[in-house]
Amino acid sequence: MKKALIIGLSGFNLGDEAIAVASYVELKKKYDEVSVTTVNPGTLEKYGIPEVILSRKSISSWRNIFREIKSANTVYIGGGSLIQDKLGIGLLTGVLSFFLQMVILSKILSKNVRTLPIGADELKTKTGKIYAKIATRILGEINLRDEESSDNVKRLASNKTNVYADPAYLLKTSEHIEKNNRILVSLVYENIDFTTLKKINDSLISALKSKENDIYYIAMEKREEDELSLYKKLNIPENKILTPNTIYEAIREIRSSKILIAMRLHALILGHGHTPLLGISRTTKTAAFCKEGHVPYFDLTDLPSELEKVIPVMINRSLSDFEIQKKAASEKTRLANSFFDDN
Template sequence: MVVALSGYYGYGNAGDEAILMALVREAQRRGVEPVVLSANPKATEALHGVAAVPRAKPAALAALARADGFLSGGGGLLQNKTSNKSLAYYLSLLYTAQALGRPTWVLGQSLGPLGPGGRRLTAPALRRSRAVVVRDRASFELAKQMGVPEDKLTLGADAALLLKPPKVERDERLVTLVPRGRLPDEANLRLLEVGRKLRDAGYRVRVLGFQPGFDEEALDLFDGFDRELSGDPNLVFELIAGSGYVLSLRLHGLILAAAAGTPYAGGSYDPKVKAFCKESGAPYWELPGDPEAMLRVALHRTGPNKSALRDLRVRAAEGFNRIWGKRAEPPLKERA
């Protein structure tokens, strides 16, 4: 079965590319052949080893017509906080696939924020999908409010939680800070203050940007620190896995830390960050944040809750099972 995959792919955002890594792996293990709608098909094909086509309408519509089904996800696609244009794009793909008679699925998404008009536009696309798998409880409740039938609705989790941790040596004295571009300066400056206090306390501090072309101004604030900027999810995952603690203003700084087994705390620039920290039992702060409180959780390596994380990974796997059935057993050499 060939399935077209849609998300924020091909833009060099390490978090979204980590989602795609997990989607591709889980799809292929279930006998599904993914075709990715991408802003940079050549880069997507090189990074993920799958077929990709331009996400712009003519090529995307042709891919939907050729595919056996369409998957929207993962990430925060169905919201109009970013823009109505973004919501219209992702909904148009769902509606087009449904008009073509293709089965559609929504996987690993946070729904909203959605205004009244956004809810009216989104609800029919969700109700007509074969399965809607959301990644947090707030989205689950919102989907119910929009009339998604219970037999179609599943509480899942972010697909990137299923990524296998890289084999790297962890430095317990290394704290990785993940700022975010286009936030109010004060949020990143508070993180900078924590970085200085940690360095004064004898810790190594690394500053990690997730999206070239987006995070440069934020990284510029951290002059004098060890800085990395990469949209490569493999490199970003390795750097996080080698850290003793992560303080992140990006959701996937937290999710990749969870997948790697690195403790973390997050700054809630969006409801999805608070939702993930609460469900995983990790500390979080409302922006701009209290540097002393942030310093304390880093020094004590507070959170998350291991049992809660296990539950989230089970939920992530069950989301795929709900759509495509249980995956085939990996080859023996992979299990070894």
């Protein structure tokens, strides 16, 4: 019996959930048994996916992970931005140390270990660079989701890098999705000044509020301290806040909207080619996506002085370039499929 283990951090963020679900669906075509780690019990169970509970501070969880790796033929680590240090880094904190630990443990157990197509940021700390060099050296070959991630890895090590696309591109729904009159907004509170976010939201409302436009907000993060806390602070009415429970609910909300304006990377990925997009870049991963996906965007570090006047211009550009966005999304879907064909 062939068994695969996917080691990731799904649990609270719908982007991580999208990667886990899409990867499980694809790998089940090749393996008899596939299990997936989660930091929040029940997250993947609702999709019928066998869960392995991950708690980095629990000895019993480490024992369980050890057994799961030992029993697997192939270990897939990812996805998301695993090579990054902007959210902190320590022995038991930060995603990069988690990535390194899983790579080392899999190699100690002599397993065939691969990364799902992951993101790699430009690292800012000495510890981050050391951890990344060790992990990439052990792997020898690394799979990445965009060219910018590949360039960042090559600056650190001489690894062979394979550029594919995020597995979330492969998520499908069987139903036909009708378009509505909503403009859907996805904001992020994580490590961003509230004044900046309020300026963006005020500009969006000023630019788009009309009888023809119905503005809604989607929470891609389930924890109260992020989007839900931000939307409350921005005084968004509760009936204008969408809180999808599953990734398929999120897909329906995103793809039924007439326009998506988003900071969350996976909101953009799930809408790419289905809904005209306007990106708000807070990290290199969002900027890289927008450049490769032909999506107009503005950067948090360089907001236009008259943002409310710029927004309609950028939306019109997105509408006129929608066919180009669809072609770019089709190519990304092909690359995501190629990963599972090759691995």
